[in-house]
Every structure is written in structure tokens, then in C-alpha cells.
Amino acid sequence: MDNFSAIDKQQVLRDSLACWNTGKTQEWLDLGIDMVMGRREGYYFWDLDGKRLMDVHINGGTFSLGHRNPEIIAALTEAATQYDIGNHHFPSPLKAALARELTESAPGMTHAVYGSGGGEAIDLALKSARAATGRRRIISIQNCYHGHTGLAVNTGAARFAQPFLAGESAEFTKVPFNDAGAMAAALSLNDAACVIMETIPATYGFVMPEDGYLPAVKALCEKHGALYIADEVQTGLMRSGDMWAIYGYGVRPDMIVTAKGLSGGIYPITAVIMNDRAASWIFRDGSAHMATFGGSELGCAVALKVLEILRRDSTRANVEFISSYLRGGLEKIRARYPEFFVRIRQNGVIMGLKFAGDESAVTVMQQLYEAGVWGIYSMLDPSVLQFKPGLLATREYCDELLEKLEFGIGQAAAL
Ligand SMILES: Cc1ncc(COP(=O)(O)O)c(C=O)c1O
Known part of the structure; x- marks a missing residue:
């Protein structure tokens, strides 16, 4: 049990709508994303409800070394x-x-x-x-x-x-x-x-x-x-x-x-x-x-x-490893949905996943959220999902991520 479990999520949402950022809170709710962050560890975080998310947004690199390293x-x-x-x-x-x-x-x-x-x-x-x-x-x-x-x-x-x-x-x-x-x-x-x-x-x-x-x-x-x-x-x-x-x-x-x-x-x-x-x-x-x-x-x-x-040499080596490992996995997913998943932009773990259709990455974001992955669309080009894995991610993490990506992208492609 952590202190987060005692918090009333609906009250947090009501307070946020009332006196934090009404517009932003409503925007996420309208997209079906009622996230209120609770526990966080490594490249995972949990909603107050207990839903676990793999974090590939990492707030633009803020959590490159993981949450609460x-x-x-x-x-x-x-x-x-x-x-x-x-x-x-x-x-x-x-x-x-x-x-x-x-x-x-x-x-x-x-x-x-x-x-x-x-x-x-x-x-x-x-x-x-x-x-x-x-x-x-x-x-x-x-x-x-x-x-x-x-x-x-x-x-x-x-x-x-x-x-x-x-x-x-x-x-x-x-x-x-x-x-x-x-x-x-x-x-x-x-x-x-x-x-x-x-x-x-x-x-x-x-x-x-x-x-x-x-x-x-x-x-x-x-x-x-x-x-x-x-x-x-x-x-x-x-x-x-x-x-x-x-x-x-x-x-x-x-x-x-x-x-x-x-x-x-x-x-x-x-x-x-x-x-x-x-x-x-x-x-x-x-x-x-x-x-x-x-x-x-x-x-x-x-x-x-x-x-x-x-x-550290180990950090550089890990960045090299996950860059190519994830690229390999993403290419396989792309090959399954070539009409929808149109391009992978990449330099190291700086990645943008481009989809067909003007607002397509918003849909991908929603489907990935359902599947347990948090990655955000690019605000100035909502056809691209910003994909920013952490520098210290393990192979097991990447495997779990690729599995969820395949599912979430497949769901979005089918819509
Ligand atoms: C490329 C870039 N420059 C500057 C900033 C501003 O940083 P901050 O939000 O810490 O003021 C951001 C924030 O997202 C950014 O992405």
C-alpha cells in the first residue's frame, strides 16, 4: 500500500477542472484519458486507479534516466x-x-x-x-x-x-x-x-x-x-x-x-x-x-x-542497443500496417512515428493508452507520435513495449 491509494481520484479531477487547468483537464477527459498520476518507478507509472503505463513520453526527456532514479x-x-x-x-x-x-x-x-x-x-x-x-x-x-x-x-x-x-x-x-x-x-x-x-x-x-x-x-x-x-x-x-x-x-x-x-x-x-x-x-x-x-x-x-x-560506457552501449532493437521491432510492426504506419523518424532514441491521416497519432495515442503505453502526439503535427524511450530501458522492457505497440497500432489501424 502506498499513500496514493487513499486519494480520491474523482475529487482530484473535480478540483483540477474547477481550479487547476480547466481546459487541459477537460481536453484529456474528452479524449478518454482520465489519468491522474500516482506511483511511478523506472519507465512505468500508475494511474491512481492502479492502471499501469509504460512511459515513452518521459516528458520530452525529463525522465530519460527513469522516474525516481x-x-x-x-x-x-x-x-x-x-x-x-x-x-x-x-x-x-x-x-x-x-x-x-x-x-x-x-x-x-x-x-x-x-x-x-x-x-x-x-x-x-x-x-x-x-x-x-x-x-x-x-x-x-x-x-x-x-x-x-x-x-x-x-x-x-x-x-x-x-x-x-x-x-x-x-x-x-x-x-x-x-x-x-x-x-x-x-x-x-x-x-x-x-x-x-x-x-x-x-x-x-x-x-x-x-x-x-x-x-x-x-x-x-x-x-x-x-x-x-x-x-x-x-x-x-x-x-x-x-x-x-x-x-x-x-x-x-x-x-x-x-x-x-x-x-x-x-x-x-x-x-x-x-x-x-x-x-x-x-x-x-x-x-x-x-x-x-x-x-x-x-x-x-x-x-x-x-x-x-x-x-558511463554502459549508458552509451544501452542507448545503441535499444535504438537498434526497437527499430527492428518497429519495422516489423510497420510492415504489418504499411498503409497506416508510414514512417519511422529516428536518431538514437529520438523517434517520431508517422501515421497516415492528419490527426492519426491522436488515435494511436488513445489506443496505446488503452493498451498500457503512454506516448503523446506531436502538437504541431498530430500525424506523428513522439516516441521517446528511456536511455536505460532493458531488453525485457523493449519486448513488452513492442508487444503493446503492435496491439495498440493494430487497433488504431482498424478504426
Ligand atoms: C525543445 C524545447 N525547448 C524548450 C522548452 C521549454 O522548456 P520548459 O518547459 O522547461 O520551459 C521545451 C519544452 O517542452 C522544449 O521541448
Whole structure:
């Protein structure tokens, strides 16, 4: 018995409808998903009713190392015996150690600045690009999502900007992904501070960059004096099989933004990893930007443990194994439903499963939920299911997952 069994699920749903997020709660109920999370362990979680779900949503990589990873909980618990959030004005052993680890993990980088949310870190990267160049214009990709905060929401799709009267400013230019010509035209005015892109755009359904596209964008940035910001919130931290996916495409960015998984799913912490050019404001006026919770010492302790786990040979080997093992299994399922399950997009355990029909991944999500798998559709392309298995998943887990996928996808194909 755990404490969750005593909770009245219907009361939680009523309270959520009344005073948490009415629209979101209703949206899930309308889709037949009345989930209220209770127990969670590894790559499973349970509804308060007891229904068990295999988690391949993992909140965009937040739970890459599993829910309530015991090593991360131990690191947090140990740190809490001596540390707290710390004073954001002073250097600290944990902040310094994490900055060293992060910069050493990313060739060309010299500094790491912390935040507590991904959007906050994106805003900091965009501000840093403006400070470094003295330019205001920011170029991003159509149908992207970089977060909910002031600058970040302006870079993103209208779906998230318009409700808050953002996204219309001439300071923000959007170009189609995989279109180097459009990027060249946008940069040709020589007035852009930066280009910000996810290495593989998650909310757009993990569309893979075409050969040569990302290096071409980087070369254009260099030619026109703009910085290149790699949003690796969903693609970084070993999900591609390397610490940062961007280097695998032959690009050395000026900044990398990391969030979600850096927290180990336990304590929020995010970072912008910068080269000297991007960090120009730090040399001029280090107090120009600050955040009370950014780089909290407890968060640093957690992130240091996350990086230690990620750097292990066994972790890299497991990512390689499950990437190809799941690919093999998914190809077999696809071969059974070729008209419906039309494509597998993949780099490591970053995967998008594309189905026929505009909203098809919503149906797949519902059927998988019934079958005991939680994976979410891509909000900016609901024909793609985001498929994000955890880095430490076992072969047995993958077998169970593939069995349930085959069933759920079969059910959706038959509708
Ligand atoms: C690619 C990407 N960038 C930035 C963010 C914003 O992160 P956060 O929700 O922590 O503010 C997200 C969140 O989903 C994301 O997927």
C-alpha cells in the first residue's frame, strides 16, 4: 500500500477542472484519458486507479534516466544534508563543478549559465545573442516550440504565441525547416542576432534535418555575423547516442540550451552552454542577468549525478542497443500496417512515428493508452507520435513495449 491509494481520484479531477487547468483537464477527459498520476518507478507509472503505463513520453526527456532514479534521489538527499538553493550572487563548489563538466562536454564552449526552466534558459540564450551582436532580430523555424517565456514564445508557432498576443513582432522571423535558401534570404539583411533551432524539432514531430542542412545554416550564420543557438532540450543528454546531437551533424554551435533531463526528473535545473562570443556580457557585466533559482546548489548536485550516469560506457552501449532493437521491432510492426504506419523518424532514441491521416497519432495515442503505453502526439503535427524511450530501458522492457505497440497500432489501424 502506498499513500496514493487513499486519494480520491474523482475529487482530484473535480478540483483540477474547477481550479487547476480547466481546459487541459477537460481536453484529456474528452479524449478518454482520465489519468491522474500516482506511483511511478523506472519507465512505468500508475494511474491512481492502479492502471499501469509504460512511459515513452518521459516528458520530452525529463525522465530519460527513469522516474525516481535511486542514484539521483541519493545524490539529492546527500546534497540536502549540507546545501540548499544557495546564494545566486556567489560562486559555489557545485555551480563551478557543473559549469566545468558542461563546458568540457561541448567542444568550443567556455561558460555555463543556469536557469530553472527551459524557457528561461532559451530567453537567456536569445538575450546573450543580442548582447553579443548588438542586433535584435531573431530567426527561428516555422512550427517550432522553444518554450512559453517572453522571447521564447515569440520564436514559436502561432499555436502558442497568439493566445498571449505574441509572435507578431518584426523582430522575429520564421523560415521553413530544411530550407537553406529561405534561411539565406532571412540572414542576408545582416541584422540578425541569431538563429535558434532544435537539432531535430520535437513538437513538429522529430522531422530529421536533411543532409548538409544544419552545417549550411551554421555557415550562413558565420557569413552574416549571427550566432547559432542549438536548442538541445529534447535532443541532448545522450538521446542521440552522444551527449549533444548537434555535433553529430558536424556543427559547432555558439550556444547549447539544455533543460528537462538535466534535472533527472527530480529537481529543476537548466543551462545555457556558451562560447566566449556568446558570453560577451559575462565579461562586461556579469550581473546583467540573474535568477534566484538558476543554478540552485541542490539542482547542481542532481545535474552532476545525471552527467555522471550519462558518461558511463554502459549508458552509451544501452542507448545503441535499444535504438537498434526497437527499430527492428518497429519495422516489423510497420510492415504489418504499411498503409497506416508510414514512417519511422529516428536518431538514437529520438523517434517520431508517422501515421497516415492528419490527426492519426491522436488515435494511436488513445489506443496505446488503452493498451498500457503512454506516448503523446506531436502538437504541431498530430500525424506523428513522439516516441521517446528511456536511455536505460532493458531488453525485457523493449519486448513488452513492442508487444503493446503492435496491439495498440493494430487497433488504431482498424478504426
Ligand atoms: C525543445 C524545447 N525547448 C524548450 C522548452 C521549454 O522548456 P520548459 O518547459 O522547461 O520551459 C521545451 C519544452 O517542452 C522544449 O521541448
